[in-house]
Amino acid sequence: MAKLDVTPCSALQGLAIPGRYGAANGGPGVLLSERADLAFAAVMVRKGAGEALTRRVRAVFGLDLPTTSRRAARGSLAFVWAGPGHWLAVTEGGDGSSFEKLLRHDLSNLASISDQSDGWAVVRIGGVRARDALAKGVPVDLNPRVFTAGDAAITTVGHIGVHLWQLDEAPTYEFAVLRSYTAAFWRWLIDSAAEFGAAVKGPS
């Protein structure tokens, strides 16, 4: 059999084309880039295994599973709360299938694991006007008095479900959107950021 040319296609390929968008005067108010290097897995606690899972995660990964809408990170691994007894595990690099296997091994019998690496598209959003651009669709208070690094939220943006978290006080956010909605989400994002000027970087 001839060697097949199998090129993976990231969710924002053909959309997040590097360059300057919207208002061109002054520095870009909003910085956008795709996180194409993340692997995701849904971690869903087995019945009655909550405490044991928390202990296991602490022992194996050295972090505390959040029980509110927060993101707990250590090194390149993070757990983002996704509902009662439900987390989105995120890691940099690595493929989804191995990540699922790793978690299945480490959390055996305490949680069900499901690879979500291709289900979510992630956009990193930063810049001095990021909050102003996001206010045009995110019905969550992102003011630093209320929402800080480590906070997460599950909400909708113009009928599109999003799972978002804040990485630092710059501020930098990451928005996870179901892959099929990426084009619609991107369109909203670019439109909303246009008046502040947006700079799109290549994927990481």
Add this chain to the structure above:
Amino acid sequence: MSALQPFRLPSGGLIDRSRMLRFRFDGDEATGFAGDTLASALLAKGTRIVGRSFKYHRPRGILSAGSEEPNALVELRSDARREPNTKATTIELYEGLEARSQNRWPSLKFDVLAINSLLSPIFVAGFYYKTFMWPSSCWEKLYEPIIRRAAGLGRAAGASDPDRYEHAYAFCDVLVIGAGPAGLAAALVAACSGARVIICDEDFCFGGRLLAERRDMGGTPGHVWTRRVVDELTSLPDVRVMPRTTVFGVYDGGTYGALERVADHLPAPLPYQPRQRLWKIVAKRAVLATGAIERPIVFGGNDRPGIMLASAIRSYINRFAVVPGGRIAIFTNTDDGWHTAFDLAKVGIKVPAIIDSRPAVSPQLAAQASRATRILTGSQVVATKGRNALRAVTVRTPHGTKEIEVDSLGVSGGWDPAVHLCCHRGGRPVWNDAIAAFVPGSLSKGLMVAGAANGMLTLAACLFEGVRVGAEATQAAGFTAKSIDLPKAEDEASAATPLWHVTRSKGKVTRSKGKAFVDFQNDVTADDVALAEREGFRSVEHLKRYTTLGMATDQGKTANVNGLAIVAASTGRSVAETGTTIFRPPYTPVAIGALAGPHRGEGFRPARLTPSHAWAEEQNAVFVETGLWLRAQYFPRTGDRDWLEIVNREVRSVRSAVGFCDVSTLGKIDVQGPDAALFLDRLYINNWSTLAVGKARYGAMLREDGFVMDDGTTSRLSDDRFFMTTTTANAAKVFQHMEFCHQVLWPELDVQFVSVTDQWAQYSVAGPRARDVLAGIVDARFDISNEAFPYLAAAELAALGGIPARVFRISFSGELAYEIAVPARFGDALARTLMEVGARFGIAPYGTETLGVMRIEKGHVAGNEIDGRTTARDLGLAKLMSTRKDYIGRIMSNRSALLDPDRPTLTGFKPADKSARLRAGAHFVPVDGPASADNDQGVMTSVAFSPTLGHWIGLGLLTSGPERIGGRVRAVDPVRNNDVEVEICAPCFVDPQGERLRG
């Protein structure tokens, strides 16, 4: 005064005389200054008539200087940006502004329909109800079109709006609505105390009445103090200052709707700027500081152009440096009205008379009036004269009737607090005798009122209350309120005695002549109100709807209280006893475009794209919306005559060689846990515990009421893991149902599930050569031979050179078929590879049309049949219904009506004349009976032209269908005038033994 702006004062005002702006009204060129409204610029030019009224087409001028304006409604801008019913008093002047008067033909000064005014005896309250009752057949064709042409104000653009509208969210501790003295004071307290503050005002300048009055605040004019406060607010962190922003509605949970007119003051929005932005503001506390609206007095001829609210005259003089005329009398029942006379005198305008209905006023007040002004107390204006504008007023004094020549009249009937927003969540205003007006009653949680909106009608009281309420709101939002310095302001004279309606007295001479308008915008007169009352419409809610009082776009801001008072007087009750109607959102009209925001055109709702979308576009696919998804419907090639030819080719290609179709849109759910099989047993009508690992099975699930909810194929990947699929349409509904069942019905089950719809790109590869194609896709070490991988096998394996994949041997088409899933990022590559590998087997992509044709040929049910009204038995799925376990819908599916053997049941149909076309939606009737509802025996649910058989085929639900196979009925479609005799057959037209799919 220049020739262009003869009514502009030589100095003063808060306008920028260095920036002259040109504009056109009804085609005439004119000029104004930056800081003008269209109304002030028109007044500066000397324009008296600005529009024609709604019903009687009477000439109307400018009544007010704010958003309460009922008369001066114009069409703003042109072409696609044309915006009808825009208030001249709130339009900020810009260079090149174009506006036109409305409701006039052929011209503003001469209007043909003004004859309605002569016919006014028939245009009374309830006119439509009385006149157009009979014959009812005339309503649609005759009455309604005529009424629609004659009534209504302005014309919609009739073209797509070229501008963008945005939605936005904001959050704060204290929201201040209105930036007059009370609002500014409240905002300052909250902001200085560290709260997050948003302060909005509908005006483009903050200050409220401070801009319109000559008031001293601790040694500086009010507008200077305003600017200082705004500067301070702007300098504080987390304070958002929002001019041109109307808070139009109060909603649950401390939510407020606001409309920001971002670019309405520009000829067109700047690049990337929306025209308007609709804000949803969530506030811990809100301070309502919306001020008060002056009330006109109801007297004969009170709508003549030149008659204006006295407070509006002060606005025009002091803020815009414009006087509305040269001889201006004042008709008042308040001390406040006198201030207009004083301000007019200060700019050198003659005030021939102050007509005060009160028998006496305080000597201090009277002493301030100019000697040239006659003071007529105990007097009333009873009539007005003038063709197109005011020329004289007739005044009834205690000493007889006088006529006074004037070109304008300032009217002051007292102030109505702007309580509107207090009503939006059900609060009812209460009557306050001290100020003879309604003030806010019970308030919704989190809302507080300050200043004139709460009946505090003096500047000193507004400032004091602003600070007090601002501090209260700040504390309630969790902050310690700090004290702030406020300038001193003296309490001005504000006494008033209400005069609701200058009535006709019994004497011959002293009558109020001419129509006395209560509601200017809807042309409701005092006589209409009285007539409605005589006809029994005593409840204010009935009166409102019968007379349309307060039902125009201004919601009766200047009309309601006068109307209520007139009803009260004629029924011998007090206003308090009469009650009040309430106000609903929006406070002022909101454009539909703003409500829609970005959700129009392509953005109406998000489109979900499959992993092969870009590839399908390259293949010239035509897409169809299925729910939110865009799916390839078919793939045209050069030379194709029509879609049927394309679909026939795609079907033949699958049935004779091989084809593939993106089925990624199917709902995919990863179900895991020790109780996963048990969970599925309870969800589906058939059994899952018995399914072996590595096997797929078709399943159907019912709703609680026993009707079929959804179907699909689910595979067992391991003991405790299933891969479930749902139909595209019901994916979300099924997932929600599963959550409900797990969280509420069976929390004891140890089962976990998550959607993986977006995780996997999935393709159906179907046709006699499907295995040959798949062999080139799946990594060579996996055996997919018929023996190793038979029909209904399922496996996790690798494809495309080491990429994790899942293969299911299932078939919707009836052919040898597989579904292969790979992680979505490889979906595009898989589509391209299928084309490449399949080329030598004659592969072709197919779309949803072909999918549909083949499933009808095979007799599989889909959304047309699973329409929420069919049972498993109706669909021929009775065999699946397990009798050895319980499942959702089992009990209810055994209701006697659902067991009736005569229920329409899934059956196949072929036309007796093979050239005849079948129609979905056709009803079945006996061959020799009439096509009547009594004879209805069911309905054709799905039809397709079968290229395999060479004629149309159909699936349908026919009474006792399976027992009637071989017989005939007629399929009648009265909508498309189709009546076809059809043969009843089994609902499977291709390979009924299933040899192909097992081959």
